[in-house]
Every structure is written in C-alpha cells, then in structure tokens.
Amino acid sequence: MKVIPLAIPDVLVIEPQVFGDSRGFFFESYNQQKFEQAIARKVNFVQDNHSRSARGVLRGLHYQIQQAQGKLVRVVQGTVFDVAVDIRRNSPTFGQWVGQVLSEENKLQMWIPEGFAHGFLVLSDSAEFLYKTTDFWAPEHERCIAWNDPELAIDWPLDAEPILSGKDREGRRLADAELFD
Template sequence: MKMFRTAIPDVLVIEPLVYGDDRGFFLESFNQRAFNEASGTAHTFLQDNHSRSTRGVLRGLHYQIQQPQGKLVRVVRGTVFDVAVDLRKSSPTFGQWVGEELSERNHRQLWVPPGFAHGFVVLSDAAEFLYKTTDYYAPVHERCIAWNDPVLAIDWKLDQAPTLSSKDAHGVHFESAEVFP
C-alpha cells in the first residue's frame, strides 16, 4: 500500500496495490498492521458501513462531538468527491478542508481522523461507499455542519443543486458549530 499526506497532514490518501490481469483484479482493501505502520496511528476499527446514493446526493458534513469517529472510506462502485474538515480548535489547520476524488477505478481510500467533519457528493450515476469507523454510531452525539457554509467555502465540484436529507439541509454554520478542543 502507498500512503501520502494531504494538505492537512493528518488526513491520508491510501492507494492499495492492485494486481490486475484479463480476469479482473485483486487488492487487499485493509490490513490493520499495515495501516497502523503506514499511518503512524494505533486506531482499531469497530464498525463497517455501506451506503448507496445516486448522482448529486450530498451527505454531510457529519461528525460526533462525543465518541468521535475516525473513518477509513472508499468507493466500490461509481465516483464521489470526499471531503474532510478539521474541527480541532488546537490544530494549525482548524477550519480547513481537503477533498479527494474516490472511485472504483482509482481504488483510493481516505483516512479521516477523529476530530474531523466528513461528507461526500456522488459524481457518477450512482455510488456505493464503504467506511470503517473507530467508534460506534451514536445519534445523540451526531452533529452536522451546513454543506454550503460560506466560511468553509467547499468546492463540491457540483454542476447543479445537490440532493440532501432533511438533516443535511438544516446543518449549522461553521461559526456556531460545536468543535473539538
């Protein structure tokens, strides 16, 4: 596996080794030891999630203020633009975001550490999105920042208005969001 840091050094892009031939391909999608060694972390993953969405669906920006989740995310069908926002007030990159295109073709994964908000938008006709989390889903602690917050000014690569859930349509502004120390 190859791993490289983004403009926010704690957010990592992971490129697994892909072995392909005329039959298809094989890749190791996760190896705890290799992940810990390459990332320099000791996170353990407790939950796997799988979502399917159609073109223009935007999910996020989500985080849990207690029981914060680190997320290792990837796409097995389609293409998404994936975003991580640093919500750690003590961080030199507080309030900054990074985005990566993840697809079934590039096999890239994104490591979004605890203390970040996370979201993605589907760029293909449909996408299946998988993610491992370092803590369990706790709806009582879940928070949502507005996807179109003017302070964050995320370029979602959209050519039309996104399709949002009610929760995502009512996200709070970054300036009034609960953040991490």
C-alpha cells in the same frame, strides 16, 4: 500500499497495490499492521458501513461530538468527491478542508481521523460507499456542519443543487457548531 498525505497532513490517501490480469484484479483493501504503521498509531475499527446514493446526493458534513469517529472510506461502485474538514479548535489547520475523488476505478481510500467533519458528493449515476469507523454510531452525539458554509468555501464540483437529507439541510455554520478542542 502507498500513503499520500493531503494538504492537511492528518488526512491521508491510501493507494493500494492492485494486481490485475485478464481475469480481473485483486488488492488488499485493509491490513491492520500496514495501516497502523501508515498512521503511526494503533486503531480499532468497530463498525463497517455501506451506503448507496444517486447522482447529486451530498451527505455531510457529519461528525460525532462524543464517541468521535475516525473513518477509513472508499468507493466500490461509482465516483464521489470526498471531503474532510478540520474542526479541532487547537489545530493549525482548523477550519481548512481537503477533498479527493474516490472511485471504483482509482480504488483510493481516505483516512479521516477523529476531530474532522466528513462529507461526500456523488458524481456518477450512483455510488456505493464503504467506511470503517473507530467508534459506534451514536445519533445523540451526531452533528452536522452546513455543506455550503461560506466560511469553509468548499469547492464542491456541483452542476446543480445537491440532493440533501433533512438533517443535512439543517447543518450549522462552523462558527455556530460544537467543535473539538
């Protein structure tokens, strides 16, 4: 397993060691001991989620203001552009974002710690997205920052208007959002 820090060093790309031959491939998608060593802390994942989305669907930027969730995300079918935004007011990277293409071909994973908003855009005809979370989904604490907030200026690789849920259309600007200290 190779660990690659992004421009925001708390957000990591995890590149698994893939073993392949004419029969197919094998890789260890999660090893708690290696993962905790990579992020330098203990973690307890409590929930696994699986979504399927069509091309052009943009989900996010989501977070929970209480019961904050760290997320380990990956794509098992298709390709997405995955984004993490630092929304910790006291962080030196507050308001900055990082993005990474995750796909079934590259098999990369991204670790998004608590204190970040998260979203992704589907670039392929469809994508199946898996993520482990460090706390349970709590809809009463869920918040959404606008995907197109000009203050964030996320460079989404869009070729048309994204397909959004009602919740995502109502996302707040970073300046108006509840944030972490």
